[in-house]
Amino acid sequence: MSGPLASLARWAGELAEVTHVWFVDESALQTPPTRAEQPRADVIAVAIPGGPREIDERTWLELLATPHLRIVFTHDVELPALIAEICSAWEPATAPQVVAPDEPGRSLRSRVRSRGSVEILDARAMPRSRRSLLRVAATDETPHTRSTAELVEQIWQLRSREGDAPSPALDLAATGCIACGTCVKACPTQVLALQPPRAPAHPRAHEEAARLDLTYDARGCIGCGTCISLCPVTALSSSGTLAWNAIFSREHHATLEEDSESEVEVLEELTLSRCARCGATFAGAGEFCPACQARMNNPFGSSLPPASWLDRG
Known part of the structure; x- marks a missing residue:
């Protein structure tokens, strides 16, 4: 994948465990939010150029096709039509969530955390693990560019593993x-x-x-x-x-x-x-x-x- 968010998509694909990511506007790089404004205690904040609403359909497909990424917003974000349709079929645990900082039910530890600023990662220059760099250097493989059909199929397979609804x-x-x-x-x-x-x-x-x-x-x-x-x-x-699995199966509604x-x-x-x-x-x-x-x-x-x-x- 190429483009300004290629680094973010690559980073998401290399995640080895479930990770909650809070997408914020790039202005947060200059004025980071406080920890009291953070929707979850364990969330990683990532600044998106132009804000989450500027993420294009292709990048969304790349992100949703990764098994360990969990996306968090603090307000409603208008998604591209295809992405909204896919997300509406997913269980709440895996679809992008809108979570307010003061949402009830959070742990006491997250409620009383300090008001220090939150560390913000830049979506255009996401960090890479040493393991992934060594793997790329050892294999010298050129990443395969997946078509939209392949991405939609992979997303459906991830969805179907979670059980039908x-x-x-x-x-x-x-x-x-x-x-x-x-x-x-x-x-x-x-x-x-x-x-x-x-x-x-x-x-x-x-x-x-x-x-x-x-x-x-x-x-x-x-x-x-x-x-x-x-x-x-x-x-x-x-x-x-x-x-939902019947609706999004390849026989009915795959791109x-x-x-x-x-x-x-x-x-x-x-x-x-x-x-x-x-x-x-x-x-x-x-x-x-x-x-x-x-x-x-x-x-x-x-x-x-x-x-x-x-x-x-």
């Missing part, structure tokens, strides 16, 4: 979707989508335009069930919830390669038709869209026709 995400299935888009518009976290297939089954443009996929990204599902309850044709159903989008599950492949009555596109069999078919089946709507009032005594 249930997620709120529904195990959705779809049969008979008419591509009305009700579920897509109603989903509060926008994890459902109607979009053209990524690998068109037909080479001709007009055939490609006649197909849509109903896709589902389980990583953001909160399990509210709004999509199921509002579907006008009851096309969506759920057999329960998914486990394929550099700069690629994460895969999402295709719930149903839809072939579109044009309604012979109103001209709207819809998915399903028949000449008419569901709305037109309903009007034709019941031309008077939900109320009785005017002539029926004449039959009343």
Whole structure:
């Protein structure tokens, strides 16, 4: 890895035991915080150029792929989208934690520690152990640059070793979707989508335009069930919830390669038709869209026709 934080990523990868690291702004190099402001008694403070919010996605992946690093913040930090998704699936013990200095439950020893300043390490020039330097000198190996896919896979393997845990995400299935888009518009976290297939089954443009996929990204599902309850044709159903390991497995949501989008599950492949009555596109069999078919089946709507009032005594 290259860049201003390469030293930090290398240092994290060489950790031999679980180490809690407090990421602070580089201004702390000039004015270190006091020990009373430190979130944990055993934490190592590291100054990040521009602050933790400036850590890019690639560096985050490098850091999360190390088995012994535990990251601590004293306030909420906005993480890149992919990193936030990964961290939301991890157990609290391994995901980055927000810990206030005055958080209750800390040991008496950490509460009464002196108010002396905290030693700050510079993320651009992290120390190296003598053992790691001797190992590099002896092997003369060039470090392997791992792809994003390799890093995500290693992170998932670390996560899976800690045991599985249930997620709120529904195990959705779809049969008979008419591509009305009700579920897509109603989903509060926008994890459902109607979009053209990524690998068109037909080479001709007009055939490609006649197909849509109903896709589902389980990583953001909160399990509210709004999509199921509002579907006008009851096309969506759920057999329960998914486990985090299933969501982040290679078969479902692993990043394929550099700069690629994460895969999402295709719930149903839809072939579109044009309604012979109103001209709207819809998915399903028949000449008419569901709305037109309903009007034709019941031309008077939900109320009785005017002539029926004449039959009343």
